[in-house]
Amino acid sequence: MKFEVYCDEANPDVLTSSKPRARHLMIGSLWLPEELRNEIKSRVGALRERHQAWGEIKWSKVSPNRRDFYLELIDLFFAHGDNLRFRCIAVDRTQLNLALHDNDGELGFYKFYYQLLHHWILDFNTYRIFCDIKSNRDPRRLPALARCLTRANLTSKIDDIQSLPSQEVVLTQLCDLLLGAASSRINDTLRDGTAKASVVQRLESALGRTLAPTHKGEEKFNIFKIRLQGGW
Structure with a gap:
């Protein structure tokens, strides 16, 4: 079966700044069968039309005057059941040892990208992966990521990994929304009574739980908080 994966990140300065804005780096991914892509894009387009949200x-753009639009995007995510899935990884900067990554934050970033993707790549499937465009010091990062994923998943196929500007890819934008909601809980930045709080509450109500690190078998909305210091 052919799948597509749309990725985005939040707080990448965790790996590069001495005073990052948040405790956790977050990298998110939205997974769907290739055949579902056009239907979801069409449904998002219909929501844009109805709410005049272009x-x-x-x-970061969730606001009171766009609250209902974003709530319906959450409903759309759940309307497709397990055919539309989200997974993110949370990296705690207080546990991070960049010496293990050659003191290279960019290298560390793509190692965590690998951890995000590898565990959801299943045998006998084909995957196309789309990352938000990012200026890398080393232009070989994405080819290296593709090569590592291919070598680790010999019975599946990584057809392509490419970076595209998020403003042109609506499914990357949907990933950004879901990732922001997860990050607001993991990084404890959510303020009660705001439009963003309403979006998170809609998401949590549909899941039947608070957004928090999940068991690795969670398939609809998986939050992988990596343990960099070991343990169970």
Whole structure:
């Protein structure tokens, strides 16, 4: 079966700044069968039309006057059941030892990208992966990621990994929204009574639980908080 994966990140300065804005780096991914892509894009387009919401979909743009639009995007995510899935990884900067990554934050970032993706790549499937465009010091990062994923998943096929500007890819934008909601709980930045709080509450109500690190077998909305210091 052919799948597509749309990825985005939040707080990448965790790996590069001495004073990052948040405790956790977050990298998110939205997974769907290739055949579902056009239907979801069409449904998002219909929501844009109804709410006259033509700007880029982003967590940072959730506001009172766009609240209902973003709530319906959450409903759309759940309307497709397990055919539309989200997974993110949370990296705690207080446990991070960049010496293990050659003191290279960019290298560490792509190692965590690998951990995000590898565990959801299943045998006998084909995957196309789309990352938000990012200026890398080393232009070989994405080819290296593709090579590592291919070598680790010999009975599946990584057809392509490419970076595209998120403002042109609506499914990357939807990933940004879901990632922002997860990050607001993991990084404890959510304020009660805001439009963003309403979006998170809608998401948590549909899941039947608070957004928090999940068991590795969670398939609909998986939050992988990596343990960099070991343990159970």
